[in-house]
Amino acid sequence: MQSVVRSALRQALPLALAAIPFGLVYGVAVVDSSLSPWVGASASWLILAGASQISLVGLIDSGAAWPVAVGTVLVINARHALYSAALAPAFAHFPKRWRFTLPYLMTDQAATLSINAFETLRDPVQRRWFYTAAAVLIACFWWAGSVVGVALGASIPEQIDVGFAVPAMFLALLAPSLTNRPAVVAAVVGAVVTVLAAPLPSGLNITVGALAGISAGAMTLTRRAPVAVGEAS
16 A cells, blocks of 8 residues: 555646646735735635636636636536546445545545556555545645745745646646557547637636547547447448
8 A cells, every 4th residue: 555655646746836836826816915814815725726716816806706616616617527427437346534634635646546546456445545545735836835825925036936837737638648549549539629718708718628528538439449240330
């Protein structure tokens, strides 16, 4: 079990480190807003979703009604439903207390690492500890980055572009998955649709792009499936 935990920590560490400048971006947004630093920092514990938190800060600061703010966050986080669907078969074998606790730690990074790792890890206990180790490490770095960002956001020079970590982190998540044609098709279609759908409100383009990419990848996989012997063409 220790080897599984070490493997999870080793794979998660680069993504966890990237979460620190991501947290700084969020911290700067909080400092530049009318929110209390304590309220802004606490969102990282309550929401644990960088893109949603940044959007929420902007909405609250602009005086948006709370149903609009909450609805926007739910739309942005809708992609987590896709992660949940992918992880559900593995989580079904976890004890109930773990099934209700671990989703709190779900992030893009933890979900992606676990989905890839579960292809080779078949034991439910190993899967559980892999996800836990990776998710806790990433969450702790995100929390630390957020607190530092809120505390030091005003003193970070404008010349230092900490925003680079956001696209870099997602590229790091994407690269290991591009191992076959369906994955490449899903990534390309998802990226193109996400960009084309950028005018959609409330970050809906992310969810639309994800669904388009999944559909394209599934269609490619189906077309490549071999025809069984004796099956009519």
